[in-house]
Amino acid sequence: xxxxxxxxWTADELLGELRRRERVTATKSVGGARAVAPRAPGRLSELExxxxxxxxxxxxxxxxxxxxxxxxxxxxxxxxxxxxxxxxAVVALVKTGDLKRRSDGTYALTTESYAEVYQLCGSxxxxxxxxGCFCSGFLVAPDVIATAGHCVKSARDLAGIRFVFGFRxxxxxxxxxxxxxxxxxxxxxxxxxxxxxDGTDWALVRxxxxxxxxxxxxxxxxxxxxxxxxxxVIGHPCGLPQKxxxxxxxxxxxxxxxxxxxxxxxxxxSGSPVFDSKTHxxxxxxxxxxxxxxxxxxxxxSMVCPTTGCRGEDVTRATVWAAxxxxxxxxxxxxxxxxxxxxxxxxxxxxxxPHGAAATxxx
Numbered sequence: 001x002x003x004x005x006x007x008x009w010t011a012d013e014l015l016g017e018l019r020r021r022e023r024v025t026a027t028k029s030v031g032g033a034r035a036v037a038p039r040a041p042g043r044l045s046e047l048e049x050x051x052x053x054x055x056x057x058x059x060x061x062x063x064x065x066x067x068x069x070x071x072x073x074x075x076x077x078x079x080x081x082x083x084x085x086x087x088x089a090v091v092a093l094v095k096t097g098d099l100k101r102r103s104d105g106t107y108a109l110t111t112e113s114y115a116e117v118y119q120l121c122g123s124x125x126x127x128x129x130x131x132g133c134f135c136s137g138f139l140v141a142p143d144v145i146a147t148a149g150h151c152v153k154s155a156r157d158l159a160g161i162r163f164v165f166g167f168r169x170x171x172x173x174x175x176x177x178x179x180x181x182x183x184x185x186x187x188x189x190x191x192x193x194x195x196x197x198d199g200t201d202w203a204l205v206r207x208x209x210x211x212x213x214x215x216x217x218x219x220x221x222x223x224x225x226x227x228x229x230x231x232x233v234i235g236h237p238c239g240l241p242q243k244x245x246x247x248x249x250x251x252x253x254x255x256x257x258x259x260x261x262x263x264x265x266x267x268x269x270s271g272s273p274v275f276d277s278k279t280h281x282x283x284x285x286x287x288x289x290x291x292x293x294x295x296x297x298x299x300x301x302s303m304v305c306p307t308t309g310c311r312g313e314d315v316t317r318a319t320v321w322a323a324x325x326x327x328x329x330x331x332x333x334x335x336x337x338x339x340x341x342x343x344x345x346x347x348x349x350x351x352x353x354p355h356g357a358a359a360t361x362x363x
Contacts, residue, residue, distance in 0.1 A: 071247040092133035121299035136235035136272040141353040143211040147271030149195035158187035168242040182212040192324040200257040201287040219282035221322040235272025259311035291311035
């Protein structure tokens, strides 16, 4: 498997293959090899040629960690109206096969146990919650989503992805897993993408229609954030319902295409918007970080780093992709809000016009 191919895999996909191998090994040791399928499902079968040692090293390089105190909160616990407004623009990237359309036109999301998938210890935060997505993203124009470049690899990927708003807890034990059509969107085109050795990692996806009832975020278009600037992130760590994580700052600000911050994030947070805590403007896209979990005997716990320790979390600067949004969104931004109410066929045709068909090559 080439180096170029390896950078396409997300932390969750790599960790999933490691967990599968662990289950196969454990089952064989007790004489029940047939209880666990020996081959990885679907696209993951491509990883079978990669030695476990290399797979573990690659997964570690893609994962995230907790810095200092775990500040993550569910959205129902957040009082700030500005943060809640920002959260409304954050979307979960869901596998198409995990959404089932019901007879009433709504969609049901298939989830799995966080504790079981990650073999977590009982003390781990959010262990009782479900997993339902593989990456995060956010609305930057009426019909454009920004996310990490390694989350959406090509136009072909779009058939297998749905962009779902509102996957979150609405109460202490109330998880929202049913969604009206206005919360579920398909991708029409990858209108910009870069995934390079210099740390650049971003993608812009035009949706099949304008998003209803949600406002795009504001994002930095020029200049750069200062070292020490206070930040927060909103996204789906490990594929969990949406989480808000404040209390971070920029630690390392010299790279041209990204900065490093002590954000409390995990795999699944890839593609999450990182906000300035005061202005609530997006400074960048969360893309890489420290190891998520470490073994604690027979189960796993979160990796905890000192506030100033470990490698930090990498955030692709908004200024890297901001101009692309402005160019591709001009036509849509000039339309009336009635555009979102067009019949589906007309909306799909609008999404496929030439102005949204930019190149999708890696940068």
